[in-house]
Amino acid sequence: MSRSGCWRPVAFRRRLLLATLVAGQTATGLWLFAGTLPEPAQGWAVPALMTVFGVLFAWIGLGFWTAVFGFVALRRGGDPWSLARATPHPHSQAGSLPATALVMPICHEPVQRTLAGLRAIYQDMQSRGEIMDCYVLSDSQDPEVWLEEQAACARLCDELDAHGRLFYRRRTLNLNHKSGNIADFLRRWGRLYRYMIVLDADSLLTGDCVRRLVLLMESRPQAGIIQTAPRLARADTRFARLQQFANRCYCRLFAAGLAAIQLGDAAYWGHNAIIRVAPFIRHCGLRRLRGPGLFRGSVLSHDFVEAALMGRAGYEVWLEPAIGGSYEESPPTLADDLRRDRRWCRGNLQHLWLLATLGRLRFAHRMALATGILSFLASPLWLLFLALSGYVASMPLAPSPALPGILAGGSTGSAGGLVLIAMTALLLFGPRILAVVDQLLAGRAARFGGTVRLWMNTLVETILALVLAPARMLCHTGHVLGALMNLKVAWQGQNRAGHTRLGFGLRQVVLPLVAAAGVLVLVQLHAPGLTPWALPVVAPVLLMPCLARWLSRPAAPGLWLRVPEDTATSSLLEAADSAPPLARRWQDLSWFEQAVLTPHQPRFTPPRQADMTGRKGAALQALVDRCVSGGAAALGNSERSRICDHPGALAELHRHAWSAAPGTPWRETLHRLAQAIREHPPEQTKAQPVTYEQPLCLDTVS
Template sequence: MADQPWYTVARRRRWLLAALVISQTLAGLWLLQQGLPAGAPGWAAMLLLVVFATLFLWIGLGFWTAAFGFFFLRRGGDRWSPDHQCPEEAGGELPRTAVIMPICHEPVQRTLNNLAATYRELQQRGDLEAFDFFVLSDSEDPEIWLEEQAACADLCARVGGHRRIFYRRRRIRLNYKSGNIADFLRRWGQRYRYLVVLDADSLLEADAIVRLVQLMEHRPRAGIIQTAPRLARAETRFARLQQFANRCYGRLYSAGLAAVQLGDATYWGHNAILRTSAFMRHCGLRRLRGPGLFSGPVLSHDYIESALMGRAGLEVWLEPSIGGSFEESPPTFEDDLIRDRRWCRGNLQHLWLLATLDRLRPVHRLALVTGILCYLASPLWLGFLGLSGYLGVHSESPPPVLPGLVGGSASFSGASHLLMALTATLLLGPRILALVDQALARRTTLFGGAARLLASAIGETLVALTLAPVRMVTHSVHVTRALLNLPTGWHGQNRTGSQHNRTQWRQFLWPMATAGAILVLVHWQAPELTPWALPVIVPVLATPLLAHWLARPVPARGWWFVPEDFRRPPVLARADAGAGLAPLWPGLSRFEQRVLAPPSAEPAARNRQDLHGSKQQRLARLVERCAFGGSQALSAPEITLLCEHPEALRALHYRVWQAEPGTPWGRVLERLAQTPERHTEPAGIGIEEMEQQWVEVAS
């Protein structure tokens, strides 16, 4: 890529960024060294300097990235961005593109309403012929994947998606989301020039998708173009705070990242377009073969895939100027920490990949390091505070983070205060720059006016500062669990906030216990340090109360206004207005509905050829057991096996309709007889026909 004109520009910008970050870090180190207490143990002082340098580099990188973004936004954008260099095109035939949505135990109706909104926008725009939509399920619970099937069939009927919307559930779940996408690409990837990847909470406007395709056509060396998704549809206080921060501060960070990285950007795993052939050729991920944590599937695959694309000589771009790209925030603080637990484990795996993958570009290596530091920074902050306290106890004067606690010289106090002012500037500076940017761009009315914008920013900052110690302790626990290779659950995310009237105390037990133990230790060993420990410890101990308050719903326009409150994009309105699937028989489980009304079409050939020998005998035993004991007599995998073989399902169907009163299925029939109204499946494509279409596509 060194032969590309943008690369020389990127190299100059990166050297400037490095010079600014290193200079600021050296200045901070000098101030820290000036304020080191007299008589401080040498090893502790040296370790404190090393930890401080790492953390100061980390926060400085964020500050100067935002400063770069502020500069380029004030200039009207970056002329080297793909969107700036590729003129808008009207009309023209678009190449074949697959829009895929990998899901696993997600809220079915909410997820498919998102997909339906994007589908209808493309339909209305007149560009639908170039796109096929695929729902790729990894759900194991039969009640969930049976609802997914029925909802996809209903969606096809509602939007006229015959032979354009497909549902597929993997029987063998390997390598999580990346394995799901890889499985799709191995079978059908060669049919499509491009691949648009969505998450279960993703929304893309039709204009955004078409623009992404146009940019890929304009830049044949581009392997990935990533949008900067905006948070939307916040329903709780926590989600509202996250949404405000994303909309108010996020544009500085994304503009700065795009300006520094240019064609060496990172891929975030969704709301992006991929060049299918290049992705298939270069971005396959093998299972890790290291010890403990560093074995098994790669969990955080997206950064690695962009690094592999760059290693192959292809470009990866972040294009924040493309609007109409949305995603959702976790609705509660608990859900956010649960997601961080998974991401922490995945990002720490990158330590092994940094050591074993060769020929990675320096910018992509730096991206992997910053992803690791997102979580290692928390135990480093804890270590920094602990070392500062240790020096305060074992020195003749207090350490620089504890000025004036037990006295000290004026020169020491001055250096310490200057260091704290510099640290506060680096931490809060991006927020101040963002507010100035919104004011200069005359966008304050989009946030409810200048006064409300300022008040919202102050409120968000105070909440963020309160939650920072909680994140520090919790992330430290996550890092410890990951390094010890303790198991981490990987389930579908809660996206609605409806589960959080009951705060999950168990999620916070370890952080609270850790904080309590630290407070007891500090008060026992150095009571004079207790007042300095309380601002860090008290928020952690009060986490359940904070989480409960943040999980409360808020009116859509009640707190922390964002532009979408004043002008709601049509794609969001379509998704919110999407219809839900009416059950065939309310009060019956999805499996009971499938047994009472199984698909009527001939089963696919792949199911017929499985039914002989020991498998046929096993299915016969399952039918017999379920006919006598009801659905509760089978485990979830056994129900799945029955539903995957229509002949066995129909055999159970005939047995069930002949069930005697008082038997498990007899009671189901009694509930069915008491149902006041029977809802029929929508006219149009049915589940079995949709599955048959998938077989035809595969052939």
């Protein structure tokens, strides 16, 4: 048995040490904090304040000590108990890997950018002699999106000569979101593969990373999931560059620490990971929640739960940050980041129900679910802490607060208060300092522009993180309240290109703005002495629209928060960024109009789908008749999709459109098509528009 086979006692000792350090630090903090409270303070507010302080102090301590574990592991040259180091480096001949599928679930994503990434992955694997089956699994419902997906996949299949390797499928019934999409794939084709590598729409994996993951799985039969630590890439805006710098500078430390503490009980992050298919099918199926309100319906944050179920079945889940070549993207703007957090918040809070109802989960996986929950509950707890601190400080006979933030209400200049301030600063900023020191000791400073620039950029990132923190606190508090009230959360594709309308950004911060202004007015009216301590929290929120707008602007690579990719760009990233468009529609025509005027029938479409008889045929004929008389605008998205999904209905509409009488909507559409052809003849266009007179050049699975 390899050394990693007896990792559980090591993991137990490390977790016990972590718990001891966090508990000791929290007890010390509580003792110091109690000494800073004003003598006359009493009643229910004091124990409540102490309790909230203890939870939050333990929370920030957990992050600090995780970074310390990572620093120690990296200074030792890596964790000797990690799977990547404990398992001898596996080798195999090119093209001899077991059956593995690359699976990319998408839903209303930017088509060209997403499939350009998939093309780069496929070409990188191809250059190394490895070709795997790739599945694009669409949940898109808007025909303007999925028709482009279908056309782009067809062109991609032709360009890569990937017939029989690249498959596109669109679900018409979107049950259980992403986890349901993966489950649908596994029910249909899971038996064909030993492993699957799950990608997000913004995922990029090098061929070497893919190969390494498969070979590690082969060498470790007990492993059910191996998760990489993705690096952020393709950051075009200032906000995205801010996230990318933090990821590239600090996350090496945190990932190493997490991996050292969790070992074979790690979490799964939903993408950029390899999964052993058979046990995943057998043990990781997710039932719909049957609790009240929030705890009813689909499991949104499915990844942590699937890791817990895999662990319950006796399989290991590993986080391997040492495996390079794994990339993802950051939301380009603050508004997009907050919108994603709203969905994550709802999903993580659902884990409260799962913790109560799922039995026999390993303790480490229960802790992973609990920390995911607390990552969002921490925001309302911080807000509650500030409110309780202000209340205690405003009690009669209580002296004016002299210690900012966490020490509001304390005695002026007390030694205990100063020590507590120093401890808090160490816990908050210590991981950043350790991360920079690690980069310097590892000789990586030049990748960030040199030692001085690395420290300066760290300072800039820290200041901006502190400025953004109050807005995040208020927004996340709103997300928690919205989830507890079971407010609906839209499930749709993310903005990845960096273009955000001003109105959209304002909608994300309007409630925090109103709340911050209201708090400032109340404090000034009822406790004006606390106004100086409220301003550092309130002022950044009031300035948030301007700051968010500024951060959403394009960033100059190499000038704004320099990262290693500025000087040593991966060939994979270059290929994804320089890829030409895969499919274009005629100018001034929608994808639906183009599909009607140049119809296609995907191969392997069962003949019965073209039948226009019976009740279904009559309903489709009614849609066709309405579209013939009223044009594309006469139908809604779902109705257009029904026509495009049915070859018979599409052919019928095509015949009527081409024989449309003068003055009708389709005659006007034909004029627009003719004009587009005259202005941009196909032979003069670099990327030819997709022609549908021939069968779709894609092995579409149905």
